Amino acid sequence: MTRCAIMHVDAYDEDKVLEAMRGIADATAFPDVEGKTVLVKPNILSDSYPEKAITTHPAVIKALITLLWEKGAKRILAGDSPGMQTGRFNPVNSGLRKVAEETGAEIVDFRESTRIHEVEGIRIPMTDAIDQADIVISAAKFKTHQLMSATGAVKNMFGLVPGLQKSPMHLRARTPESFARLILSIFREAHVDYAVIDAIEGMEGAGPTNGQPRHVGLLMGSENALALDKAESVIMGYRSVPIIEEAEKRFPGITDAEYPLLNPEDLIIRDYRRIPEGKKTTIRTLFLPNLLSRIGIATDGRAYPEFIHSECRHCLKCVNVCPAKALEMKGGRIHISRRECIRCYCCHEMCPFDAIKIK
Numbered sequence: 232m233t234r235c236a237i238m239h240v241d242a243y244d245e246d247k248v249l250e251a252m253r254g255i256a257d258a259t260a261f262p263d264v265e266g267k268t269v270l271v272k273p274n275i276l277s278d279s280y281p282e283k284a285i286t287t288h289p290a291v292i293k294a295l296i297t298l299l300w301e302k303g304a305k306r307i308l309a310g311d312s313p314g315m316q317t318g319r320f321n322p323v324n325s326g327l328r329k330v331a332e333e334t335g336a337e338i339v340d341f342r343e344s345t346r347i348h349e350v351e352g353i354r355i356p357m358t359d360a361i362d363q364a365d366i367v368i369s370a371a372k373f374k375t376h377q378l379m380s381a382t383g384a385v386k387n388m389f390g391l392v393p394g395l396q397k398s399p400m401h402l403r404a405r406t407p408e409s410f411a412r413l414i415l416s417i418f419r420e421a422h423v424d425y426a427v428i429d430a431i432e433g434m435e436g437a438g439p440t441n442g443q444p445r446h447v448g449l450l451m452g453s454e455n456a457l458a459l460d461k462a463e464s465v466i467m468g469y470r471s472v473p474i475i476e477e478a479e480k481r482f483p484g485i486t487d488a489e490y491p492l493l494n495p496e497d498l499i500i501r502d503y504r505r506i507p508e509g510k511k512t513t514i515r516t517l518f519l520p521n522l523l524s525r526i527g528i529a530t531d532g533r534a535y536p537e538f539i540h541s542e543c544r545h546c547l548k549c550v551n552v553c554p555a556k557a558l559e560m561k562g563g564r565i566h567i568s569r570r571e572c573i574r575c576y577c578c579h580e581m582c583p584f585d586a587i588k589i590k
């Protein structure tokens with residue numbers, strides 16, 4: 232049986248985080264990295280300061296990279312490709328650049344070189360850093376997610392798809408269930424060997440960008456990223472989240488794990504501000520909601536984004552990211568066409584000014 236290790240870590244003290252990372256690796260099946268090239272994929276959704284809890288904290292990335300060197304890795308790559316990246320990937324604010332300088336890891340810009348993968352009949356460009364690496368590690372952040380309820384080690388691998396090329400995939404997979412299936416396929420294509428979740432400071436509320444930091448005080452690691460994400464969702468207090476539900480349907484038993492250190496059932500945060508669980512999309516419920524959504528009425532519990540015009544700074548990031556072309560700036564205001572909107576919440580995720588609410 233696979234193992235998930237969860238440890239209490241109270242703060243981003245570099246020595247303590249490294250000590251915990253070593254303990255987590257010892258308690259699980261950490262991959263043999265000796266003489267190998269390792270790709271570390273942190274969550275750098277945007278190059279934000281660590282205090283915002285949007286990105287994997289640099290102390291966690293540094294501890295992981297230090298551990299990989301200790302275990303004999305030959306070369307370590309670390310990269311991401313934020314949706315709204317302009318210019319070269321240069322993660323200064325998030326601290327990844329400094330970690331790379333201090334540890335000798337190489338920053339990779341996922342947009343630089345890609346290869347097309349056939350995933351579920353969809354042609355998906357993914358960074359060729361996964362082709363260069365012998366070992367792939369997801370280094371995720373403990374956060375809520377407006378569409379997928381929670382984002383952890385599996386959803387983090389969607390970042391292998393460079394920049395804005397992620398957006399059209401929402402058009403191919405419009406419900407949380409179908410998007411979960413797509414994410415699972417991308418995750419499996421990436422052959423993730425190990426996963427870490429930085430849950431020292433998590434995000435609750437309107438994640439993954441505009442939620443609030445929440446002290447959770449945990450560091451988590453496993454050779455089974457799906458089991459680790461299930462543990463994350465349990466701690467957040469969810470009964471189920473789409474990615475785990477789809478994974479368990481497709482591969483029964485896939486999230487079974489032992490917990491050699493702390494058990495997630497003992498760590499549930501009852502008042503964690505979760506995303507309300509929407510109604511399930513079923514064959515029975517698909518037809519009418521689809522029809523009504525064409526005239527802008529949501530019946531499946533998933534709201535349309537609402538724009539707080541007084542907060543909007545007219546950056547147009549939402550307009551540029553919208554895969555359905557449902558947004559336009561008219562008369563100094565963002566207008567949404569509910570007829571076009573597929574409620575993927577990419578606009579909400581990308582708005583740097585918290586000017587979009589999903590109620």
Ligand code: SF4
Nearest residue numbers: 543544546547549582
């Ligand atoms: S992303 Fe936010 S701030 Fe920028 S135009 Fe859209 S609503 Fe306004």
Ligand code: SF4
Nearest residue numbers: 553572573575576578
């Ligand atoms: S308006 Fe927002 S939620 Fe609707 S399709 Fe565009 S990006 Fe997705």
